[in-house]
Amino acid sequence: MIQTEGLRFAYPTYPEVLRGIDLTVSDGEFVAIMGENGAGKTTLVKTFNGLLLPTAGRVKVDDVDTRESSVARLSKDVGLVFQNPDHQLFSETVREELAFSLRNFGYSEDTIERRVATILETLDLTRYAESSPFVLSGGERKRVALAAVLVWNPKHIILDEPTIGQDYQQKDRLRNFIVQLNAQGKTVIIITHDVEFVAECRPRIVLLSKGLVIGDAPAEDLLSDEQLLEKASLTRPQIGALMHQLRDFGLSNHMIDVYSAEQAILQALGRRT
């Protein structure tokens, strides 16, 4: 469980970024943190593994105050995948990159080899195993950064903007993968602006604006709330926007994914499937 109480954070010489956040994410939850640029989303998750310590209030991970632990210890349970893979990658080959953390955690070479092979396959990276991470495309580097964290099997996984630079198929894979991780009991927290992605995986959404939580609700409720969306600089997902325009015909704008919209439209037209 990740819990914040009255969490405040300020960088030196910059206005306070987090201005009192109370948030509880239970084990096995799937949460999307959304909000405008500069809302404090990345800063917030950096407090979850102790990279940043609160200037006031506190953060507890599995009941341990992050101030009483270390990034090294917290990281084992809280895997954070950065928005920009280049902040994270440094090895000469993708294979080495993935093995690095496992070596640090003291796993045997056999285990390392097996785990690396599995994660390469899962994230469609096997063909790049011997390539330098730096010759890969932006989207591929993001998957390497994700693999490098997933490989040590943390209990809570945080992904900062995982869909950036991913094409449609990769997003589909990513969505299935996240759903799978979540089904295995992992806590998954994603930071994203991608309303279409969220509309399809329907997590709990925590909406952040100017350093405060302004909304906390299931995706279909939050992504249809005009006022909150406006405040957090978000737009309705396409299907939600379409349903909203057609609300006179009794179609609900809580409908945010293609398949439920299809059913609703067929029904409105008097055709049952």
Add this chain to the structure above:
Amino acid sequence: MIPNFYSGDFAGELVVDGMNVKERTTAELAAHVGLVFQNPENQLFSLSIERDVAFGPENMGLSRDETRKRVDWALDATGITNLKDKPPYELSGGQQQRAAIAAVLAMQPKVIILDEPTSFLDPKSALEILEVVSTLNKQLGITIVLVEHRLDIVSRHANRVIVMDDGKIVLDGTPREVYGEQARLIGIGLPRVTTLFHLLRKEGLEFSQTPTTVDEAAIELRKMLNR
């Protein structure tokens, strides 16, 4: 399009604005073709955003007044005038992206290439940036080449969509021409409303056209629901 920037094999001919790129330097080409990188951090390097945006015009040898004018205009067009004294590393990803676009805008090149310029932006800022880019295209006649995965975002603005697969151009046409089954098979994310219409067609519904935007979709469905 800037072959001397990367190492690798290059064959064939590439002409930009009458200039063969093999015979010109990057500096010469950069005044004609502005490139906004995917990752804004690769582009910003000064101690203030204003300095970053002024860098291009100053290097082009423009006068102080002209530089000043262009910097103010570019900062305003991208909505970051209030951030001009901040160093890039204090900005959020989205703010940096705006700054990177402003830095290229200030050079007012004939062609601006943007590599997923809105990927770090929240949806509303993304729409604003695209409006800015679209205005440059419509009002100043600047050619815009946008690299983007999210077709729903570009269908409103682009006149032409080129789909690449495995290093080759496979589709080339207006958004409507391109958004078919073949695009889907290549892994192109069609706008959700387009996908919805493909599904409804499979159920036997008939439409005069396949919409590529929410507004078009609403018009089509309204007609049908009113019957």
